[in-house]
Amino acid sequence: MRLLLRQVGHHYADLPVLEDISLDVAQGETVAIIGPSGCGKSTLLNLVGGLLPLQQGSIETLGAPPPGCLNPLTFVFQDFALLPWRDVAGNVALALEHHDLSRVERDARIQDVLALCGLSDFAKALPKQLSGGMRQRVGIARAIAVRPAVLLMDEPLSALDAQTRELLMEDLLAIWGRERTTTLYVTHNLAEAVRLADRVMVLSRRPGKVKTIIGIPIPVLERGKPQHAAALAALQEDLWQSIKIEAQVADREMLGEAQHG
Amino acid sequence: MAEPRTRIAFRGGGFVLGNRRWAPWIAFVIIIAGWEAASLSGLLPALFMPAPHEVIAALRDLVNSGKLGNHIGASLYRVLVGWALGTSCGLVAGFAMGVFSMARAAGLPVVAALFPIPKIALLPLLILWFGIGEPSKVATIALGVFFPTVVSTFSAVDAVPRNLIRMAQSFGLGMPDILRKVVWPGALPGILAGFRISSSIALILLVSAEMIGTQVGIGAFILGAGNLMQTDQLVAGVVLLSILGLAISFLLSLAEKTLLRWR
Known part of the structure; x- marks a missing residue:
């Protein structure tokens, strides 16, 4: 695009x-x-x-x-903008939950982007448990989960x-x-x-x-x-x-x- | 000549608060023991301040006579219904003021004008409206709880970081989703802190309301004991209030631990 x-x-x-x-x-x-x-x-x-x-x-x-784009224009923020009460997978899920995706599709997307960003082992970690770099990886994973244009x-x-x-x-x-x-x-x-x-x-x-x-x-x-x-x-x-x-x-x-x- | 050698002294101590779980128990024991000693030695006249063992005996009598259940039951009903009513209305109003400009512009001056009024001063008016029975007492508590809940909820919603809301908007979340998934959990710490204040206010208003036109309830019990100079029962009533306050505080701590595990 x-x-x-x-x-x-x-x-x-x-x-x-x-x-x-x-x-x-x-x-x-x-x-x-x-x-x-x-x-x-x-x-x-x-x-x-x-x-x-x-x-x-x-x-x-x-x-x-x-194909599969859910949010054509997608931000990655300087301050990460992660929800502190959601774990890593939950923060990525936030970008997907309001779209018409089946649970299986949603989970597959989350697993895919977490793997791509090296976060698979931290899916259940809260943002406060992560370093700054890891937090921004979550921000990036959340952004690419919606397959932006x-x-x-x-x-x-x-x-x-x-x-x-x-x-x-x-x-x-x-x-x-x-x-x-x-x-x-x-x-x-x-x-x-x-x-x-x-x-x-x-x-x-x-x-x-x-x-x-x-x-x-x-x-x-x-x-x-x-x-x-x-x-x-x-x-x-x-x-x-x-x-x-x-x-x-x-x-x-x-x-x-x-x-x- | 050798250069002077100085050992570097540690100077970074203090200002770190540790956990001392035993400290409150020791404080209670010291206070009660001192109180008992002062009573036994005659420093505290029994007529004005009964000894702890007399208070315990009065509490035991209350339990044995079956009156304790009646008083606590009536008080709990009033405080729970009044608090729940005032809090739910306060949450809705505070949330609206935190989110909608019109609600904020209209609501803030109203809250500022009505918040400082001691709500117990409205009890006679509420008795006129609702009668001398339960509704006027419940309404006094509800009204007293409503305003601090509005203020704490409004402030808590206002304090939710705007970058989180912008982030949610940037992912296309609608208003209901943003309120449910971002604003509500973000405001929850402030709202729960407000519950602590409103529950204390509810207890104060409960006692005040029960001192007018009722025979049952901890406030009525304390007033009756005072009129008859039964100071052991009076202090027993105060102890009951303290226990009730502690129980509420414990429940709120439990709620905080469960709902704010992420902090």
Whole structure:
């Protein structure tokens, strides 16, 4: 399923947050969205996912969702958003229970995604018994259980330590390799963006506009290889240079706003 | 010259509360023993404060005469019916105020205006409406329990993390499913904490309500014993109330352990 954004804009009260965002995301493509704090990255994701009402422009999907898709636009949240009173299997089940699935089908889907995310042995564990990385695996398992057409990932690895992040990035690549989902991936982490995305969309400081869109020419599955490290580092440096000044200004602006209430 | 060598002292102790299961029993024993000693030595005059053994004897008499069952039965009926009625209405109102903007906007000022009124002050009015019998007493308790339940339920629903609701919406769950699977379990800790407060209020109102126009019930028993200067029976009635309070607290703890196992 393709994703088409045309001249999307958004404001909170009098404060413009996004302006004139246009983007085409191809079927199976991963586009990372980066930009300074407060530039509207998460707002854009919420608009695409229908969690915020669209004020300007249009957001459309093109094409049929994959077979068995129960929730075409599916989020993976930064804070995992797991129900603490449900065990791992129960949290995944939450996304399926209100759909017309037989018990057998539902259980099969749950077992399948738990196995895919390395959680089979933790099906009965409560979220509080899991590490941050495992919790996010549950969030990812819950998302792919509905066989989404588009994954909307809002800084999914930012609450995790560096080692766990590395491991989860590899897991994500494996999952995307199998599921072929179209993905919008919001992140602050430039290394994550160049490692995971096919293209990186850079937003300017608030109100966020498309500053540039950079393609990553190295095939995703080869980016872990040492021979590509220098090229990836150079791309990361390019991205940093493209947002550095704006990030500094945005930081000062946010500090000023905080001081003036 | 050798450099000075200093052993690093531990300074991270304290401020961690441990479990001392025996402590409450020791506290009770000390209080009762001190009370008995003060009575036996004459420090506490028997007319104003009976000794623990006299209170126990009064309780035994109550059991043997068969009056205990009558008093406790009547009180339990009033407190249970009143509490259940007030709590169920309070849960519905509090839930509505936590979820619906209109209910919140309309309900908050009403609750703020009526909550502070001591509900026992309304008993004469309720007697006028419902008569001197059981309904006025049950209504007093129900009314007293209703407002704290509304407030605690409303606050508990309000405190359910919004990210969980957004997550449920993002997976396409409808309003009834979100209320049942996300909001209700998320609010349950706060609601159960509110039950503790409302059950204490129910006991206070029970005693007050039973002191008007009735012969049966722990409150009526305490009032009658006081009028006759039978302080041993009066204190026995107070002990019964304390036991009732402890039983309610035990049941609530049991409910918390069962329903909030995930915490």
